[in-house]
Amino acid sequence: MGSELPTPADTVATLGEFGLIRRVTEGRLQPATTLLGPGDDAAVVAADDGRVVATTDVLVENVHFRLDWSTPEQVGRKAAAVNMADVAAMGAMPTALLVGLGCPADTPADVADQLISGMWKEAASAGAGIIGGDMVTADNLVISITALGNLAGRDPVTRSGAQVGDVLAVRGRLGWAAAGLAVLGRGFRSPVAVVGAQRVPEPPYAAGPQAAAAGATAMIDVSDGLLADIGHIATASGVAIDVRTELLVVHQRLIDVASALGADPRHWVLTGGEDHALAATFPEPAAVPADWQTIGTVRAGSGVTVDGRPYEGSSGWEHWQ
């Protein structure tokens, strides 16, 4: 059964738990770090330096994603990406994902297949494999992913190491997912570039270990918005962080979309979440890797400012809304 394609009539209920678990695992290529893959009570993953990085995130339909805006494969990619971005933000490379999937019993098996296929694609793009999972009936679609990672002997880069005099730099997209959300929210499906960014983020996974190796003092992934997330660094480190708008690169495509919607593209860059760029502090400008963009400085004090002043406007969002 496991190797046959589901028919349109198949649901997760008719396939059964074990049929679905076979679909997660059969014919997938595990990375060398997967010492024992799925199918037993637990999996075993290499943790060469004697430590493992671990993080978990839960995504709920109509809270964190919409199946009328994204394909199941895009949702799967996004769910994997948000977790692996957290691993990268510690300075580690993702090695493995574990997936908990709750879905209504009448969910088409094809939807579960595509979700899992998307997770595998995103995992493979970062060198990780899916090593375990559990699937249960639930009233709505809930995806819980745990990502594991490898520090390769480096110290983890936490949020609390920023020092007065450091510089702030970012790597990855900022404001793109917010622009996509604005477009989708008005009923449009293009431009594809920003809508695609909302559907599937592109975290710069390798930039996490790169920043760690370059001496980053603090790092975070930008999930809730740049100002909100560097605010976590400021609080944890006991410092103030100032962002200089003249250093912010606002991509022409964001300017175009904002112009069409009557929006402020810089606001998207400063406050837009879900792009999962990395923001890190470095001890000196010369330490910032070439493909990172320096956008601010670490100062004595507390809180986050933009050009020396508190930013006027929303600086992120909480999930309990």
Next chain:
Amino acid sequence: MGSELPTPADTVATLGEFGLIRRVTEGRLQPATTLLGPGDDAAVVAADDGRVVATTDVLVENVHFRLDWSTPEQVGRKAAAVNMADVAAMGAMPTALLVGLGCPADTPADVADQLISGMWKEAASAGAGIIGGDMVTADNLVISITALGNLAGRDPVTRSGAQVGDVLAVRGRLGWAAAGLAVLGRGFRSPVAVVGAQRVPEPPYAAGPQAAAAGATAMIDVSDGLLADIGHIATASGVAIDVRTELLVVHQRLIDVASALGADPRHWVLTGGEDHALAATFPEPAAVPADWQTIGTVRAGSGVTVDGRPYEGSSGWEHWQ
């Protein structure tokens, strides 16, 4: 806010995501294996022998637990226990849990507090800590837990290593949770011993590494019922397993409860799930640790028999019902 007790009016929504995350972590004692605890993008856990065991399970309200049958603390203990039993079944000791919690926005904060408190108690009982979590709004209460574990240099004990001539042994309760379910299903709340076993299993965590050290060739935790679960060993190992009923110990309390309900206590022992005992095969009777109970033999062939014959009756259950 984090150190104040919630008022009865507080819900997960009024506390907010960050308030709840503080409740998960504040004032908890992490084991020495937690190198970096919760509060950053990810945690870091010791994996001394260069490997980590990982498994995930999802529990859904009214599918896997009922809040009219169990307190939130009992549900939290059970959710942690079912995952850590999977770690033990590989021959590893649990080191860390990551918790994904989806709950309706109007869930009282006190319920979330008690759930998490129960998870911490169970984790601590096995020497593990809760190192990360995520909390989101969902239509119903969904608990997703990932457990990590340490093999301490031993090979993992899989389901596939049983050999013809091995003996089958178990450690831990069998049939108690099924008896409790039968009692609760008829509207009773006692006897406390079996009802308590249904609410909170007592997996023999240390028996997993003990069996591995004693040379167990295959192992599984009994989550779906003894016959169903040793069936997984038989299939994965390409062997037949025969259970001898004269070797099965049926506790007097199960006999008493079965007598009162007109049920067959041996059926509970053979097919009852949710006790999370450990079942393992050993190369010879002398290898079975003293506190394990030898109950059968591994033979050439396939499938599971009871006293040499197929068991007449249900041999487990699937989750998609």
